Amino acid sequence: MPTVTMTVNGRQVSGEVEPRTLLVEFLREGLGLTGTHVGCDTSQCGCCVVHVDGKSVKSCTMLAVQADGAEVTTIEGLAADGQLHPLQQAFHENHGLQCGFCTPGMIMSSLELLQRNPDPTEAEVREWLEGNLCRCTGYHNIVKSILAAAAAMRGTAQAAE
Amino acid sequence: MYNFAYHRPRTLAEATQLLAANEDAKLLAGGQTFIPTLKQRLAQPSDLVDLSAIAELRGIREEGGGLTIGATTPHAEVAASEVVRRVVPALADLAETIGDTQVRNLGTLGGSISNNDPAADYPAGLVGLGATVRTSKREIAAEDFFTGMFETALAEDEIVTAVHFPKPEKAAYAKFPNPASRYAIVGVFVARTAGGVRVAVTGAGPCVFRARELENALSADFAPEAVEGVSVSADGLNEDIHASAEYRAHLIKVMAKRAVAAAG
Ligand SMILES: Cc1cc2nc3c(=O)[nH]c(=O)nc-3n(C[C@H](O)[C@H](O)[C@H](O)COP(=O)(O)OP(=O)(O)OC[C@H]3O[C@@H](n4cnc5c(N)ncnc54)[C@H](O)[C@@H]3O)c2cc1C
Numbered sequence: 001m002p003t004v005t006m007t008v009n010g011r012q013v014s015g016e017v018e019p020r021t022l023l024v025e026f027l028r029e030g031l032g033l034t035g036t037h038v039g040c041d042t043s044q045c046g047c048c049v050v051h052v053d054g055k056s057v058k059s060c061t062m063l064a065v066q067a068d069g070a071e072v073t074t075i076e077g078l079a080a081d082g083q084l085h086p087l088q089q090a091f092h093e094n095h096g097l098q099c100g101f102c103t104p105g106m107i108m109s110s111l112e113l114l115q116r117n118p119d120p121t122e123a124e125v126r127e128w129l130e131g132n133l134c135r136c137t138g139y140h141n142i143v144k145s146i147l148a149a150a151a152a153m154r155g156t157a158q159a160a161e
Numbered sequence: 162m163y164n165f166a167y168h169r170p171r172t173l174a175e176a177t178q179l180l181a182a183n184e185d186a187k188l189l190a191g192g193q194t195f196i197p198t199l200k201q202r203l204a205q206p207s208d209l210v211d212l213s214a215i216a217e218l219r220g221i222r223e224e225g226g227g228l229t230i231g232a233t234t235p236h237a238e239v240a241a242s243e244v245v246r247r248v249v250p251a252l253a254d255l256a257e258t259i260g261d262t263q264v265r266n267l268g269t270l271g272g273s274i275s276n277n278d279p280a281a282d283y284p285a286g287l288v289g290l291g292a293t294v295r296t297s298k299r300e301i302a303a304e305d306f307f308t309g310m311f312e313t314a315l316a317e318d319e320i321v322t323a324v325h326f327p328k329p330e331k332a333a334y335a336k337f338p339n340p341a342s343r344y345a346i347v348g349v350f351v352a353r354t355a356g357g358v359r360v361a362v363t364g365a366g367p368c369v370f371r372a373r374e375l376e377n378a379l380s381a382d383f384a385p386e387a388v389e390g391v392s393v394s395a396d397g398l399n400e401d402i403h404a405s406a407e408y409r410a411h412l413i414k415v416m417a418k419r420a421v422a423a424a425g
Pocket residue numbers: 043044187188189190191192193194195196212232233258259260261264267268269270271272273275276278280281282283315319320321322342343344345
């Protein structure tokens with residue numbers, strides 16, 4: 001079996017995988033990182049979104065061998081020094097989740113949006129979330145959370161200047 | 162998913178050798194169509210040859226006044242490219258409408274056209290612009306490349322390397338997306354070129370096609386109103402849970418009008 005090596009949440013990891021192993025299976029079953037969810041397993045719902053080399057991707061639609069040598073970030077990699085990431089904090093404060101199943105994917109997807117566009121409009125947030133489905137919230141508070149996180153992150157960036 | 166052996170060659174020559182040496186080998190690009198296919202056990206390749214590490218297959222450059230886009234260039238890169246925005250903005254707009262962010266981050270031009278889904282967007286862009294497909298063996302005019310539903314002129318061991326797009330005078334793409342998948346229920350690419358007006362339709366039939374009646378009308382008068390008097394036949398158009406053939410015929414005109422208006 002091939003061995004894959006990648007950096008996951010800043011830590012270098014290796015494992016033997018069958019080539020048909022999906023990245024999400026390697027993360028959840030190989031590494032025990034169960035924060036990344038599998039909703040549809042058919043590339044539709046976005047519950048499985050992680051970052052690979054800085055881009056959000058559906059980890060149910062990528063093989064672990066394709067991520068060999070890559071930098072992977074999952075929801076577990078966002079909080080730093082016991083502090084929730086501003087996106088996590090904003091979802092908490094704005095009731096951005098109900099059952100929470102879609103939340104890791106929502107956060108990992110919107111993280112790429114805020115990295116590219118620190119000040120998105122509501123319409124831009126909604127459009128960006130095209131590939132993320134939520135069965136509970138009606139999206140309203142998810143959008144509100146992302147806009148709140150964007151404002152908080154801009155505030156921190158300004159304070160640092 | 163059935164198991165397979167995985168290869169990630171660094172050169173086109175190596176990839177071609179791997180295909181030649183393994184009869185049931187298949188290419189893997191962004192995987193956004195092929196991995197779902199493998200999961201459903203609709204394919205059983207012995208080997209997967211991943212094209213992602215072959216540098217010569219990726220990237221966007223100006224060439225001969227037009228654009229050349231490498232086969233493994235992801236949709237997101239085309240949508241965000243300043244060169245594409247400047248030379249053929251309609252193509253960047255088209256790429257922006259494909260699927261969702263995550264599909265655009267991995268899905269590629271070469272994968273999309275080789276798959277030739279009847280509802281895919283790029284085939285309309287290629288035929289509308291009169292593009293040329295470059296492969297490991299030859300050059301193929303876009304119109305000869307797309308031969309039928311999920312069928313292309315590619316041989317088993319042939320690899321798309323790039324697509325060359327000539328620069329049009331004006332062009333635009335208008336799409337009526339399926340609200341769930343974003344695939345085109347009908348997509349119309351309109352281009353005014355030195356050689357005349359070209360109108361390419363995707364989503365409506367089993368394979369992308371040129372709408373000659375619309376081309377004639379728009380050649381006489383490149384304006385949205387010129388579409389009005391044309392009758393588009395529903396014969397042979399797709400019929401499914403999303404839309405009837407008649408509705409698709411209607412949408413072809415509506416999308417053509419919108420595209421002409423957007424092209425300006
Ligand atoms: C949720 C979702 C929504 C989507 N929405 C849209 C949409 O709105 N519009 C749209 O157009 N598409 C859509 N797609 C499809 C998407 O654009 C895919 O990226 C594309 O169809 C395939 O490209 P790929 O790079 O992922 O190819 P892969 O899936 O890796 O490969 C597809 C096929 O092409 C072959 N192939 C790949 N590269 C080459 C090459 N260079 N030479 C020869 N053969 C090759 C492979 O062997 C395979 O048979 C969607 C996909 C998903 C999952």
